[in-house]
Amino acid sequence: xxxxxxxxxxxxxxxxxxxxxxxxxxxxxxxxxxxxxxxxxxxxxxxxxxxxxxxxxxxxxxxxxxxxxxxxxxxxxxxxxxxxxxxxxxxxxxxxxxxxxxxxxxxxxxx
Amino acid sequence: xxxxxxxxxxxxxxxxxxxxxxxxxxxxxxxxxxxxxxxxxxxxxxxxxxxxxxxxxxxxxxxxxxxxxxxxxxxxxxxxxxxxxxxxxxxxxxxxxxxxxxxxxxxxxxxxxxxxxxxxxxxxxxxxxxxxxxxxxxxxxxxxxxxxxxxxxxxxxxxxxxxxxxxxxxxxxxxxxxxxxxxxxxxxxxxxxxxxxxxxxxxxxxxxxxxxxxxxxxxxxxxxxxxxxxxxxxxxxxxxxxxxxxxxxxxxxxxxxxxxxxxxxxxxxxxxxxxxxxxxxxxxxxxxxx
Numbered sequence: 001x002x003x004x005x006x007x008x009x010x011x012x013x014x015x016x017x018x019x020x021x022x023x024x025x026x027x028x029x030x031x032x033x034x035x036x037x038x039x040x041x042x043x044x045x046x047x048x049x050x051x052x053x054x055x056x057x058x059x060x061x062x063x064x065x066x067x068x069x070x071x072x073x074x075x076x077x078x079x080x081x082x083x084x085x086x087x088x089x090x091x092x093x094x095x096x097x098x099x100x101x102x103x104x105x106x107x108x109x110x111x
Numbered sequence: 112x113x114x115x116x117x118x119x120x121x122x123x124x125x126x127x128x129x130x131x132x133x134x135x136x137x138x139x140x141x142x143x144x145x146x147x148x149x150x151x152x153x154x155x156x157x158x159x160x161x162x163x164x165x166x167x168x169x170x171x172x173x174x175x176x177x178x179x180x181x182x183x184x185x186x187x188x189x190x191x192x193x194x195x196x197x198x199x200x201x202x203x204x205x206x207x208x209x210x211x212x213x214x215x216x217x218x219x220x221x222x223x224x225x226x227x228x229x230x231x232x233x234x235x236x237x238x239x240x241x242x243x244x245x246x247x248x249x250x251x252x253x254x255x256x257x258x259x260x261x262x263x264x265x266x267x268x269x270x271x272x273x274x275x276x277x278x279x280x281x282x283x284x285x286x287x288x289x290x291x292x293x294x295x296x297x298x299x300x301x302x303x304x305x306x307x308x309x310x311x312x313x314x315x316x317x318x319x320x321x322x323x324x325x326x327x328x329x330x331x332x333x334x335x336x337x338x339x340x341x342x343x344x345x346x347x348x349x350x351x352x353x354x355x356x357x358x359x360x361x362x363x364x365x366x367x368x369x370x371x372x373x374x375x376x377x378x379x380x381x382x383x384x385x386x387x388x389x390x391x392x393x394x395x396x397x398x399x400x401x
Contacts, residue, residue, distance in 0.1 A: 015201075020197045020201065046278075076194050076197070077158070078155075079154075079201075080278060080279075110194040110197070111194075
């Protein structure tokens with residue numbers, strides 16, 4: 001994937017927390033991480049509350065000293081939908097540019 | 112073993128509860144048919160992701176041309192190729208989970224490939240699906256999750272104004288009439304059985320739902336009541352029936368929910384699936400654990 005600093009990416013089913021497809025560096029426990037990401041997306045939607053005056057959940061960014069995790073909600077109308085998880089090296093990634101680039105690439109994942 | 116020697120394509124027919132047919136192509140799982148889990152077709156139509164008319168038109172065109180249904184849905188831009196792949200992979204995982212959490216009485220490997228409406232090409236690795244099925248059973252074993260054939264009823268006051276319902280909970284409550292099971296709801300809503308069981312477990316925890324009884328147990332009430340009606344217990348002492356009603360398991364006390372999910376049941380399908388895989392792959396995976 002053409003985003004600077006990407007280590008791994010995965011397509012995750014939100015309802016079940018299952019990894020549908022993944023690519024990138026080995027060594028990350030994507031199966032366990034995917035379940036937590038699906039839970040995060042569900043909790044974030046609950047936080048937004050019914051009606052969601054600011055719009056539906058679009059993206060979650062999680063930042064640590066070394067890593068940047070982007071969780072992009074994809075526009076699937078099946079079940080609770082799918083999310084795209086992108087794991088980036090923070091020393092090589094710019095959060096705003098990475099978010100913009102992932103947003104541009106995301107529609108192609110379901111197409 | 113003929114199938115294993117011949118290679119990697121064929122159908123594994125599993126007899127049991129719910130049982131089903133696992134289609135393998137080139138060593139991987141292309142489709143699973145089981146009455147225990149909604150098929151990709153049911154998932155697309157009942158969720159209203161695809162309209163019946165769009166489906167019928169695509170189906171007629173694909174049948175006339177002798178082409179695959181999946182490619183026709185994508186060509187008509189009814190679903191995207193990536194979304195369809197996601198749907199097929201989640202449907203396979205759900206069907207494998209249902210087969211793995213059920214019972215396997217017998218299995219038969221047929222070396223001839225058979226048609227499936229929406230096969231995944233290339234298919235999913237059987238080991239990955241079995242590992243996912245084991246994970247799901249472990250998750251449910253750790254939750255207050257009911258069996259997929261326990262009947263569910265809305266708790267009193269669950270749908271009253273002021274109770275804030277989350278994602279899709281109103282649809283579940285509308286179906287929770289005391290007769291439908293998690294499996295019935297999954298079919299009605301066009302969702303996976305596992306996804307529905309997780310949703311129901313969360314709603315049980317929130318006090319929105321209750322379990323009526325288990326259809327799988329085949330009894331709505333305790334067996335003692337029937338025995339008394341049949342005359343098994345002589346109706347002599349008038350005080351005795353009253354004490355029985357207060358005893359555990361009598362009609363006045365609710366049936367305690369069973370704990371149906373036990374981790375470690377999924378490998379039951381591992382041996383049968385090995386029959387349809389090439390010997391080299393079986394040897395390479397023999398040391399792997401679920």
